[in-house]
Amino acid sequence: MFDVSSSFKSEVQGRTxxxxxxxxxxNSDYSDRVQKWPKIKRDAxxxxxxxxxxxxxxxxxxxxxxxxxQYKLKDKLKFTMGVPDADxxxxxxxxxxxxxxxTRGVTSEDYIKLTEDTTSSFHYVLEPFNGLEQNTDLxxxxxxxxxxxNIAAIVITDNILWPYMNVxxxxxxxxxxxxxxxxxxxxxSEADGFWRATIGARYDDITSVQAVILLINSDGSQAxxxxxxxxxxxxxxxxxxxxxxxxxxxxxxxxxYSKNDCVIKTRDKLWGFAQKVVGESDTPVKIPPSSQYLIxxxxxxxCTCYGGLDSTANxxxxxxxxxxxxxxxxxxxxxxxxxxxxxxGTKVISGLTNLARMSDSAIWIEGDGKxxxxxxxxxxxTDIVFTNDEMADLEIDIDMDRLINKQWVYFDYVPDDDLWxxxxxDVRSSSVNTFGLREDVLKxxxxxxxxxxxxxxxAVRKSYLNNQPNRxxxxxxxxxxxxxxxxxxxxxxxxxxxxxxxxxxxVEAVEYDMHGLKNRFYLDEALPTxxxxxxxxxxxxxxxxxx
Amino acid sequence: xxxxxxxxxxxxxxxxxxxxxSSKFSEKQLRSEIRTQxxxxxxxxxxxxxQAKLKVDFISGANASIINSWWDTNTELLFFINSxxxxxxxxxxxxxxIKPLDTxxxxxxxYLKGAITLEGY
Numbered sequence: 001m002f003d004v005s006s007s008f009k010s011e012v013q014g015r016t017x018x019x020x021x022x023x024x025x026x027n028s029d030y031s032d033r034v035q036k037w038p039k040i041k042r043d044a045x046x047x048x049x050x051x052x053x054x055x056x057x058x059x060x061x062x063x064x065x066x067x068x069x070q071y072k073l074k075d076k077l078k079f080t081m082g083v084p085d086a087d088x089x090x091x092x093x094x095x096x097x098x099x100x101x102x103t104r105g106v107t108s109e110d111y112i113k114l115t116e117d118t119t120s121s122f123h124y125v126l127e128p129f130n131g132l133e134q135n136t137d138l139x140x141x142x143x144x145x146x147x148x149x150n151i152a153a154i155v156i157t158d159n160i161l162w163p164y165m166n167v168x169x170x171x172x173x174x175x176x177x178x179x180x181x182x183x184x185x186x187x188x189s190e191a192d193g194f195w196r197a198t199i200g201a202r203y204d205d206i207t208s209v210q211a212v213i214l215l216i217n218s219d220g221s222q223a224x225x226x227x228x229x230x231x232x233x234x235x236x237x238x239x240x241x242x243x244x245x246x247x248x249x250x251x252x253x254x255x256x257y258s259k260n261d262c263v264i265k266t267r268d269k270l271w272g273f274a275q276k277v278v279g280e281s282d283t284p285v286k287i288p289p290s291s292q293y294l295i296x297x298x299x300x301x302x303c304t305c306y307g308g309l310d311s312t313a314n315x316x317x318x319x320x321x322x323x324x325x326x327x328x329x330x331x332x333x334x335x336x337x338x339x340x341x342x343x344x345g346t347k348v349i350s351g352l353t354n355l356a357r358m359s360d361s362a363i364w365i366e367g368d369g370k371x372x373x374x375x376x377x378x379x380x381x382t383d384i385v386f387t388n389d390e391m392a393d394l395e396i397d398i399d400m401d402r403l404i405n406k407q408w409v410y411f412d413y414v415p416d417d418d419l420w421x422x423x424x425x426d427v428r429s430s431s432v433n434t435f436g437l438r439e440d441v442l443k444x445x446x447x448x449x450x451x452x453x454x455x456x457x458x459a460v461r462k463s464y465l466n467n468q469p470n471r472x473x474x475x476x477x478x479x480x481x482x483x484x485x486x487x488x489x490x491x492x493x494x495x496x497x498x499x500x501x502x503x504x505x506x507v508e509a510v511e512y513d514m515h516g517l518k519n520r521f522y523l524d525e526a527l528p529t530x531x532x533x534x535x536x537x538x539x540x541x542x543x544x545x546x547x
Numbered sequence: 548x549x550x551x552x553x554x555x556x557x558x559x560x561x562x563x564x565x566x567x568x569s570s571k572f573s574e575k576q577l578r579s580e581i582r583t584q585x586x587x588x589x590x591x592x593x594x595x596x597x598q599a600k601l602k603v604d605f606i607s608g609a610n611a612s613i614i615n616s617w618w619d620t621n622t623e624l625l626f627f628i629n630s631x632x633x634x635x636x637x638x639x640x641x642x643x644x645i646k647p648l649d650t651x652x653x654x655x656x657x658y659l660k661g662a663i664t665l666e667g668y
């Protein structure tokens with residue numbers, strides 16, 4: 001699920017709202033030039049670069065800069081969809097993980113006490129959520145107390161480093177506080193030593209949503225002295241601007257000019273994977289060179305060493321959603337799923353596709369432009385329920401062709417001899433008796449499991465999840481549910497098909513229709529909705545045969 | 548209550564025009580509609596723009612030349628609708644596909660007529 005505020009989720013339920021769709025190139029807004037907005041489809045079952053085409057009005061020649069300065073072709077672009085003017089809960093505005101002295105306790109229905117000043121670190125981080133749009137103003141109401149002194153000013157800046165924090169003075173002037181502009185301050189005296197203010201920040205940089213609030217006493221000193229009394233009580237906040245989700249992030253692949261139109265074609269990070277090759281037939285690349293790796297470690301090596309993506313192993317990685325990678329990797333670590341590879345001129349995209357198929361995983365570029373990894377398990381997020389009140393249509397497919405009740409997995413390959421040393425098979429007897437034998441073979445000379453435990457892990461998973469004719473659902477919606485992402489759990493209510501929200505299915509694919517807003521979501525019963533899948537053969541009814 | 552109509556780059560140099568009764572003044576809305584299975588409608592408004600289709604005649608040759616040049620250069624204009632109590636102003640451009648004033652009124656050789664389509668931008 002996209003990281004959006006509760007207000008966003010509420011707003012998109014509205015039946016007569018004015019959503020805001022944007023198209024940015026290098027943080028410049030070209031939305032007014034878009035003649036037809038694209039559809040963006042993201043499918044977990046396919047690993048491929050998503051390419052879009054968008055026609056921009058160029059009657060005035062305003063888009064000619066792209067052929068005059070070809071360097072602009074390297075610019076990043078982004079499509080977003082949002083809603084304006086959100087009312088926020090204070091809990092969505094203030095972050096409490098950056099500073100250890102911050103404590104919380106509700107002091108009234110309207111205000112939350114963020115902290116008392118018992119240390120010498122008396123400032124607060126304002127970090128609402130991703131998706132505040134450029135030039136969005138965020139106002140919020142605060143009550144302040146500072147050891148009996150008069151509160152004179154409030155500084156808002158995005159510069160967390162204290163020595164560089166500029167001071168906003170009582171005379172109304174201020175030095176440049178950093179990227180974000182301080183634009184409003186009005187402190188009034190209240191009873192019991194409190195001072196009250198409506199303060200705000202304008203987000204000039206759409207990539208930055210963090211600010212720091214600092215209280216300044218009327219004598220110019222900072223309002224912290226460890227007195228145990230000073231503090232800040234925050235009330236609800238209001239956005240004057242747009243909170244948006246990133247539906248697509250990519251780069252320009254081609255620009256064409258015709259009939260006063262400028263046509264921009266896009267591509268995402270996966271495109272680069274189709275241009276890069278791993279190994280040669282004379283000098284194959286083995287990941288790892290000897291022994292074995294977890295499946296996830298092989299993927300990491302492919303993406304960073306050969307695909308050219310950033311290798312920073314934390315959430316600041318600009319290319320890979322590291323949280324999703326960690327969660328994905330943990331499953332293979334817990335299950336001890338090890339593999340070996342042999343690449344002889346394999347394109348990175350092919351290597352990754354084979355890895356996804358062999359591990360029954362989904363790898364894709366999300367709207368934020370980062371690579372996401374997932375082996376579908378039940379989402380930890382709250383299920384989303386859609387009824388006929390929201391759905392414009394509902395289609396159901398049952399495909400016998402996908403049924404598998406006998407899954408073969410070959411493992412322990414010896415590339416030098418072109419020899420498969422072993423294989424394993426998992427059979428679902430009851431399914432075979434009911435539907436007949438339906439076999440599937442996982443066998444890949446570029447990536448293979450190194451032992452029976454690893455091979456059995458995927459064999460059991462595949463036959464367990466596919467031994468019945470699974471249903472696929474797809475439905476169209478307007479904006480309700482626009483914040484749904486692949487991997488989310490959705491429940492449907494439809495009296496005609498007797499769907500009563502008792503069952504949930506995982507979103508396998510999404511299609512955002514930025515033009516007509518008839519967004520379509522695809523659910524697959526073959527994706528597990530049980531808690532995390534861990535190999536425990538004692539609980540399964542399959543017959544496993546080590547050959 | 549008489550209405551007067553003026554078109555110009557600003558109020559200072561605006562040209563007074565006298566549109567005929569068949570002229571249309573409208574507001575167009577851009578929106579998407581989703582009708583759900585229960586019959587509910589989700590209506591998303593993306594924006595709107597002003598449109599006026601003016602039938603005009605007896606425009607002097609000098610003024611016709613100015614208006615045609617605004618069309619030729621795609622000039623951003625202001626369209627004033629004045630009543631005795633208020634003035635309505637729209638930011639517009641001349642959206643005709645062909646030159647708006649191109650027909651002389653018989654038997655004059657210094658008055659033209661035509662149709663001007665104004666649209667907001």
